[in-house]
Amino acid sequence: MNDPSGYQVSATGAELYERYATQYMGQWAPDLIEVAALQSGERVLDLACGTGLLARLAAVRVGPAGQVTGLDINVGMLAVARAMPPVSGATISWVEGSAVAMDLSDASFDVIVCQQGLQFFPDRDAAVREMLRVLAPGGRVALSVWNSPNPYSIAVGDALERFVSAETADKYRAGRLRLVPDANALRSMMVAARFREVEVRPHKLTIRHQAIEEFVLGHLSGHPVAGAISSLDEEGRAAFARHVKTALMPYAEGDGVAYPDEVNIATARK
Numbered sequence: 389m390n391d392p393s394g395y396q397v398s399a400t401g402a403e404l405y406e407r408y409a410t411q412y413m414g415q416w417a418p419d420l421i422e423v424a425a426l427q428s429g430e431r432v433l434d435l436a437c438g439t440g441l442l443a444r445l446a447a448v449r450v451g452p453a454g455q456v457t458g459l460d461i462n463v464g465m466l467a468v469a470r471a472m473p474p475v476s477g478a479t480i481s482w483v484e485g486s487a488v489a490m491d492l493s494d495a496s497f498d499v500i501v502c503q504q505g506l507q508f509f510p511d512r513d514a515a516v517r518e519m520l521r522v523l524a525p526g527g528r529v530a531l532s533v534w535n536s537p538n539p540y541s542i543a544v545g546d547a548l549e550r551f552v553s554a555e556t557a558d559k560y561r562a563g564r565l566r567l568v569p570d571a572n573a574l575r576s577m578m579v580a581a582r583f584r585e586v587e588v589r590p591h592k593l594t595i596r597h598q599a600i601e602e603f604v605l606g607h608l609s610g611h612p613v614a615g616a617i618s619s620l621d622e623e624g625r626a627a628f629a630r631h632v633k634t635a636l637m638p639y640a641e642g643d644g645v646a647y648p649d650e651v652n653i654a655t656a657r658k
């Protein structure tokens with residue numbers, strides 16, 4: 389598909405995403421599902437579903453009478469999603485496609501959830517218009533984007549700059565910083581698309597990780613910068629991970645780390 393979307397990983401990267409990145413994304417997912425206030429029997433679209441973290445939570449919430457669709461542009465992510473054990477609740481359909489031109493019928497969903505996807509779409513305004521199109525009248529959307537770098541992403545960006553290259557650091561930071569619309573831009577985008585009851589609110593969470601050295605190497609192996617990390621030799625990778633651990637010392641908690649994180653969650657109604 390000719391679509392210069394961000395956050396693209398290989399098939400192995402998708403497996404590593406499920407093993408590591410979801411240890412982070414999974415801490416945020418219940419919050420977005422809570423905000424979406426899913427009801428039994430609703431039809432839910434998990435947009436940019438990745439390996440299907442939110443789709444599975446949504447399936448449990450809407451129950452067997454509901455329907456859940458997970459859409460993502462990355463076939464590797466969808467392959468991992470399909471291979472996961474089914475959850476008790478709604479059946480989940482997995483659809484390959486781009487958020488900017490979805491092969492989904494008009495007015496076919498009651499709710500769209502989208503966790504950390506919007507910033508990677510090549511045309512966000514088009515994606516927001518598509519969200520409106522596929523929602524039934526009165527349908528609602530709940531989407532999250534980061535609103536600032538957190539101590540972990542700052543530490544990783546610094547380590548990439550020091551041990552890999554400024555270019556790789558830039559690529560990593562872009563996903564977390566420059567590409568992300570701020571609260572005002574997010575609100576304007578939703579209003580311009582003619583969503584109603586648009587609200588954008590910051591949400592805070594303390595993120596916890598055990599074994600941060602292992603986590604950071606695993607996380608980056610399933611990240612779009614994976615190639616650069618794998619070019620380091622074993623010693624370089626160990627030094628890289630130690631650098632991140634040292635930078636996170638102020639957030640040490642037991643054997644792991646606990647650091648503050650913040651996202652913006654936009655909610656709106658068709």
Ligand SMILES: C[S@@+](CC[C@H](N)C(=O)[O-])C[C@H]1O[C@@H](n2cnc3c(N)ncnc32)[C@H](O)[C@@H]1O
Nearest residue numbers: 393395413436437438460461462486487503508
């Ligand atoms: C940071 S991941 C988030 C995945 C998932 N929502 C989660 O919470 O784990 C970003 C996802 O956006 C997807 N993506 C990027 N561009 C896309 C597009 N144009 N259409 C659909 N999905 C896209 C990527 O393939 C990736 O799975």
